[in-house]
Amino acid sequence: xxxxxxxxxxxxxxxxxxxxxxxxxxxxxxxxxxxxxxxxxxxxxxxxxxxxxxxxxxxxxxxxxxxxxxxxxxxxxxxxxxxxxxxxxxxxxxxxxxxxxxxxxxxxxxxx
Amino acid sequence: xxxxxxxxxxxxxxxxxxxxxxxxxxxxxxxxxxxxxxxxxxxxxxxxxxxxxxxxxxxxxxxxxxxxxxxxxxxxxxxxxxxxxxxxxxxxxxxxxxxxxxxxxxxxxxxxxxxxxxxxxxxx
Numbered sequence: 004x005x006x007x008x009x010x011x012x013x014x015x016x017x018x019x020x021x022x023x024x025x026x027x028x029x030x031x032x033x034x035x036x037x038x039x040x041x042x043x044x045x046x047x048x049x050x051x052x053x054x055x056x057x058x059x060x061x062x063x064x065x066x067x068x069x070x071x072x073x074x075x076x077x078x079x080x081x082x083x084x085x086x087x088x089x090x091x092x093x094x095x096x097x098x099x100x101x102x103x104x105x106x107x108x109x110x111x112x113x114x115x
Numbered sequence: 116x117x118x119x120x121x122x123x124x125x126x127x128x129x130x131x132x133x134x135x136x137x138x139x140x141x142x143x144x145x146x147x148x149x150x151x152x153x154x155x156x157x158x159x160x161x162x163x164x165x166x167x168x169x170x171x172x173x174x175x176x177x178x179x180x181x182x183x184x185x186x187x188x189x190x191x192x193x194x195x196x197x198x199x200x201x202x203x204x205x206x207x208x209x210x211x212x213x214x215x216x217x218x219x220x221x222x223x224x225x226x227x228x229x230x231x232x233x234x235x236x237x238x239x
Contacts, residue, residue: 046208046230047159090158102149103210103228107158 006030007106009091015112020081024109026074026091034101036067038076039090041108047090050076081113117143119211121231128199129239135195136234138209144189145211149228150182153206165192189214199238208233 009026016022028036036053051058053065053074064077074091091106118141128134138148146167151159163173163184171184183195192211196203210228 044206044233044235046233048230102161102164104161105151105158 006104007091007093009089009106009109011107011109013110013112015114016081017114018081018083020113021077021079022081022111023078024076024089024091024111026076026106028072028074028091028093028104030093030095030104031069031072033072033093033095035094036074037092037094037103038063038065038074039092039105041088041090043088047092047105050089078111081111083113083115086111086113117211117213117229119209119229119231121207121209121234123234124232125235125237127237127239130200131198133195133197134199134236135193136207136209136236138192138194138211138231140190140211140213140229143211143229144214145192146189146214147212148186148192149210149212150184150192150194151208151210153208153233159208162194196236199236201238204236204238206233206235 007028014022038050039047040050041047051060051065053067055067057066062079066075078085088108088110090108093104094101095104120139120141122137126134148165150162152162153159161174162177163171165171165184165186167186167189173179181197186192209231212228
């Protein structure tokens, strides 16, 4: 069983649409959670952290449900530039300290 | 923001040769650096955790004798793919965790990592 699971998509949406991505994680001891964005052939870039109380950054809203081990990302008023792969990332501890575990990513394509 | 560079950005080599990839933190010190590998349409998989001045910790299934990691300074970690084969062709990405200055000396910040731009390796 994968440690961090996401629907790979692709999600094809028109400009202006609202789209939501979900992610589940298996390790209940996970410490913290993030959404990263990765463009084709580029490195991942931090989009936002995810807090239990939920947090919003402009058109992006992230939520965490620790009881269900579930994380979500909502994008409102989609722009063409939002087209990318969105990676759900969980911070965990291993014997070398803490580490990031990446989900497989959800691909979003915003069409004009 | 913190900047991490990787060199080279792209490399093509013949099967059997060794390739060295450098990861540098340009404007901060990093006690810990991470090496990831990403195959096409797959997610990043952690290969190893590199701590300055000590041996790297490898993830299960990653051969330490094949992927040599050296973290000799607080701003540089290198990954050497030895005797590369076509199946080693992949996108290799490093990340660096900034060091915190504490009364006890340098330690790693809790969880922030900054990623390099990646190195695309093609083995013919």
